[in-house]
Amino acid sequence: MGTLERKARERVSRENLILDAAEEVFFSHGFDQSTMDDVAKAAELSKGSLYNYFKNKNELCIGIVGRSLRLMIQYLEKALPENCSGLNKIHGMAKGFLLFKQENPEYYCALQNYKHHSGGCGADSKFLNLSIDENCYINGLVEKFVKEGISDGSIKKSIIPEKAANAIWGEFNGAIPGFDLNTNSAEAYEYAVELIINGLKKA
Amino acid sequence: MGTLERKARERVSRENLILDAAEEVFFSHGFDQSTMDDVAKAAELSKGSLYNYFKNKNELCIGIVGRSLRLMIQYLEKALPENCSGLNKIHGMAKGFLLFKQENPEYYCALQNYKHHSGGCGADSKFLNLSIDENCYINGLVEKFVKEGISDGSIKKSIIPEKAANAIWGEFNGAIPGFDLNTNSAEAYEYAVELIINGLKKA
């Protein structure tokens, strides 16, 4: 009997309805300014039910981080040029990331809350672990492209794929300035990417 | 009569006593778990007086960010090798940043709360603007060293100092992974720095 499976599907579906509501509320008023009652109202559920699906407000927030990462992965993958060098694929990912950020500022912003909320939802949180998985997936993609680049001669042989993947992904993330300097943020990012690409490129 | 000046000094001194207390409380229990009453108690003041010096909890937090940045600058400057190329100075700064992070995890952590709290204390906040100034100062340092590096031949002529400074500083910041991957964070950072340095280096 498929009841258990259906129940599981229905549960995930409810989780998503709640996350839809949470996004609606958080994105329009900001996380700190939004209440669980607001989310419950938007989800057409009672507050108590919210806590049946999410441990607390932090976990709700991490749930949105997970969605954000999944959307970002779509951008990264769509931006990948076909039939090109590993180095170009990494460059493509960097462009995809920027486009993701520009077209989805709220989701990008949600990502930045990751550190602030991950602590509050416990290491056993399903939503936290989903997010961590997505991040590992992205890291794995970068690593794969670094390896390709070394094979196809577009990236220096001296580069260590695993370490480079961590570094590159971290740099892409950090290269969007936290403090607003007087420069255009997209331009700053593109320049940072250029520097990284030059560091990888075979002479 | 120097009364006004003395008063101003005393005010700053009180601010610092309050920030001492806030650090004590926030660093031992975490920002979200700490209350303004805790801080008031630690500062041996009433809660009302706290609000005489800081607009709100967020501004208190940004006050700590400012201290954190000032301490970081000390690390950056101490780590600068004497009589060396611009490129090596940038490398030195990167090492200083890592040491700062390792020796002052709480201050580093406070920095990461910047984005989360800066919004909550208004653009006119004295403490926010102090933090922004410190960050600009660091950016300026990097820019200076890039220029030196171009002059002394350690950095490619094609590098644009202002843009590169933004990129490098952002990358240093971001290169410390937000998500905990399975790698050693210091090692990941050092590799990221290596990549950046290679991207700058004259062939």
Place this chain on the structure above:
DNA sequence: TATAAAACTGACTAATAGTCACTTTTTGAC
């Protein structure tokens, strides 16, 4: 010494995260 300004106080209010005893719905065995 009088007055005004600045600093300080802590009881109070308003807001809200999270709980829990209870109700309703769903499920599957008979």
Place this chain on the structure above:
DNA sequence: GTCAAAAAGTGACTATTAGTCAGTTTTATA
């Protein structure tokens, strides 16, 4: 169909706490 148990849902309630404010004390100055 019936029933008991499990799951889902409810919303009034509690406990906590950020921020306020009317009143007090201290300090500066004329």
